[in-house]
Amino acid sequence: MSGCRFTVARTAAEAVAGLAEADGEAHIIAGGVALVLLMNEGLLQPSWLIDVSRAAELQGIDVADDGAIRIGAAVTHREVAASARLASVCPMLAEMAAEIACGRVMNRGTVGGSICLADPQGDPPAALLALDATFRLAGPEGGRDVAARDFFRDLYVTALTENELLQHVRIAPPPTAHRGTAFGKYAARQAMDYASTVSAAVSLARDPADGSMSDIGLGLGGCGTIPVWPQKTEAALRGRRPDTEAFAAMRAALAEETAPIGDMLYSADYKRHVAAVILERTIKAAYRRAGGGGPDP
């Protein structure tokens, strides 16, 4: 029998107290989908696991009347995919969650686990970058907010310190009534080729008068060593209509901002090509939802 401890935190405060007591030796476990895989592969031998999957403050999805969203860190991908309220306010989130692996992974894997694991190809991180989400962290000195766009620092390195945990995610209300959001993903084996996927998350507003795009938020999975927030690509699209010229400008900027990791299935060059294709399609889908019309991509 292993020498590992296992404690169940009923609240965020209990988890924070456990982290402090363990003095850097504890790992938070939520769904366990990622952590237990690392253990099975012999890459991690934890000495203390703190289970936050039932912690009170980490539960639930709340959507306010103005469209502001709060998602608890321990909310599963299944819950995100099944929330009708979320799907109506921000279709991208439901669309993203519904395409994560398959039912088995969705039933256990959590939003917080995906964020804190910080896989470069993670789908929730890409979506939350596009939506300019805010992450609420709980720690020994109380709570602090970190912007999603500031959270991912390097390959598997985040803004979390060893005594902190992620409590919830907040997303501001849509900037205008003419917002559209969409999520697109490319994988060879649709269900499970997670390690090689390329994904794009798009949030944009469409000016009903001239059809131009504004408030553009983009997030990319599988395009670098961290989930990528392509700011230059956003700038290249801003103020334009989604036409041939806009997409040419998008591709030029995107090539500068993406440095995918080549793998067993796809080379870095191929992923960069796929990213441009997926991003263009996803922008068109978001634009259509923003009331811009146009054929299905």
Next chain:
Amino acid sequence: MSVAIRLTVNGERHDLTVGATETLVSVLRDRLGMTGTHKDCCMGICGSCTVLVDDRPVSSCLLLAAQIDSQSVRTVEGLERDGSLSPLQEAFLTFGAVQCGYCTPGFLMTATALLEENPRPGRAEIVEALKGNLCRCTGYKKIVEAVEAVANG
């Protein structure tokens, strides 16, 4: 260090003392002798270790038994009733949906959960629900037909 947990497995209560890092699939197979749940990739990719926890399919290789204290687990051993196979198991036999059999318990559990949630799924819904389970004998067609037969009752 050990953790005391209580699991209800196929309706029967088990008070167990497990290691903190013991996976559910190991507890089922090595402690409870329920070897119907198969262990293969240990990465959540193949689906052969699929069991139902509180009636939802999960990969028992990516789940520690300690994480599901006081929850209920259903395995392939729990599908039969009074010595008779479930209608889905019968359909697997009728349609020849079993070749080597390694993936079968995982497919049965995934499809059982689908049929409980949605007793009349269409073909597309069946394929979608089964997309995470691998059969390397290339037997998907007959598996889908077997589930479809039960759905069309």
